[in-house]
Amino acid sequence: MGTPESLTATDAQPIRIGMVGHAFMGAAHSHAWRTAPRFFDLPLVPELGVLAGRDADRVTAAARRLGWAGTETDWRALVERDDIDLVDICTPGDTHAEIAIAALRAGKHVLCEKPLANSVPEAEEMAEVAAEAATRGVFAMCGYSYRRTPALALARNMVRDGKLGTIRQVRAQYLQDWLSDENAPLTWRMDKAKSGSGALGDIGAHSIDAAQFVTGQGITGVSAIMETFTKERPVGGDFVGLGGSGAAGADVERGPVTVDDAVIFSARFDGGPIGVFEASRAALGRKNAMRLEVNGSRGSIAFDFEDMNYLNYYDGGSGADPDSLGFRRINVTEAHHPYTGNWWPVGHGLGYEHGFTHQVVDLLTAIGAGTQPTPSFSDALQVQRVLTAVEHSAGMDSRWTSVDGREGQKR
Template identity: 60%
Template sequence: MIGYAFMGRAHSQAWRVAPRFFDLPLEPRMGLLVGRNEAAATAAAGRLGWAEVETDWRRVVERDDVDLVDICTPGDTHAEIAAAALRAGKHVLVEKPMANSVAEAEAMVAAAEDARGSGARAMVGFTYRRVPAVALARQLVAEGRIGQVRQVRAQYLQDWLADDEAPLSWRLDKDRAGSGALGDIGAHIVDLTEFVTGERYVGVSGMLETFVHERPTAGSSDGLSSTAGTGRGRVTVDDAAAFTARLSGGGTAVLEATRVAWGRKNAMRFEISGSTGTLAFDFEEMNILHHYDASTPACDGGFRRILVTESDHPYIAAWWPPGHGLGYEHGFTHQAVDLVEAIAGGHDPAPSFADGLHVQQVLAAVERSSTAQGAFTAVGD
């Protein structure tokens, strides 16, 4: 695993837990943790359960005893590391967004295609797909329980940058992060709503906004340049993104991603309305899925609350008795399980690098549309 901050911790817990709760066809061995600061990486490896430490990822991909490389670094490093690992015959898991640009994502897809012949598999870490209630929503749509998808509404709201004096970090540097709220959390709701509906976005009309253009560098360990003498640095990404979109099946969508919504910590929501019903989900109540069945008589109609903790719900059988809910970290465990099973079964995991490229194309179309004052922009053009 390369990187050991927020996502590195989440992935480490997943690799530890997955073989202890799920009957896996292969057993993951947590061999190497990679970080540039050897002392910090060594301390992290001890906490997180990694056997060895390395400071140069290039040496890792050359090792014969490494089968899979898990990339938990900032977006500007994803393409180079993933391509090198795939060329070396390693399986690859890379955090979302897959890349910082469409061109980088295309190169990663090409590398994955070339490596497939040697048996190497590649997956993007859109973990919210693995929330049981979300997986159930996909299943219900596929079964026709809401009919033809007509409208999608999705939000991802956070407030960690709502304070104008929140410090600068690599996530606010376009060269390192690629984009702001759009790529960081907007990518999730793009992938998630496509996953649930089984459709793809074909065009968008978008708007990006940066509300705070400079932030203090104090407390930032990312080495970003600051305005001389002021201790402040420039923000080069968006604080918020909003866009409408057209689905491949003809439906419409309204999506919003922001990191400046006071009071919202990790509020990811979607509502999908079809010709015969609606599904609604809110990650702040992640074990609940709401379903409205339009065939129910109006006199006793209403949303039905489904507690997604039964053993026949997706992923749940490996965990606790009904009613004992899961948490944020379980999606990462399910991701590890799905990847290991795909590798053992010799088939491509999902979401694939091709799926990640498509999300990148949607994000790029939103950016182009925003630059063109919200003009409708086809995805992939």
């Protein structure tokens, strides 16, 4: 998880990137592709080659703004181009499988945004095709960027090194409030056919990945409830945020919301720990509170992305001074901390965008070494199985559901 070994400028070879999608994630990924080689010595230097989008005028404007050399209005044309080595997928979930499979079969490396797909069968096919491609030196990775936050990467190292002892409990929350306003307009993120799920897949998937990444353990079963607070939303219009209305009034056409606004589930991990997870896009006052706490037999860690440069650590070891017990805040900006040595002086914090840069760094470092980057499509398939188990449990009155699809008693 640390800084890649230094390379001279002559060692680095170009890798030509094609990206599909240019909205929120497209902007974040574009920034990362531009920034990574300027702060990290990489075995491959990304060239922002082609940006694909359906509308010619919009994709041309986006390419100019985000730094892409060329454009396509059909992702298939991008995949078929000989001057593209890697395809970056930043589109809604219903398109991930088709694009990723086509790109891998065309010999392109793939970075695909999370969640991997909208269903387990799609994710299974993606993982199978990716595994075959890897035997030919063509690699795929799923974009769970939060695991690249230095504080969470440090937490993973601490758990791996035994500083928390035996892991007993995990509690994870991801809370936002941008859908608290009932007049926020209907978008693809509220359409199950396009997004797969709501708060569960949009933000809860990050919590699932982060919990499994930090603990090094997989979730084996869940019991869940899900709720949609606003059943219909205005069709069209732009949401201007809380305190203003993007589309309101009795005469405004409203359409059905087919995904969840909030989800809560309990879980078991394969090594024995139990966990509690919550995701909501209607938690007033919470803007991006992605939180993770892990309790072990010797210590605990606690993290909140709204305070992302700090990791809270409780040392409960036998040598601890009973007069000074309590959580202590670690400012994760020292040069020896994961990723941070390539950035600013100590105490000069990082931000949301740095996780995407670190994602590019890890991906290109792995491709350059000819090794599988993580999380692989197989790793992301396991998250997809958890998402599906949560939905199944919620639809069966919170019945305990194994991640492999079986219902039954808690183990």
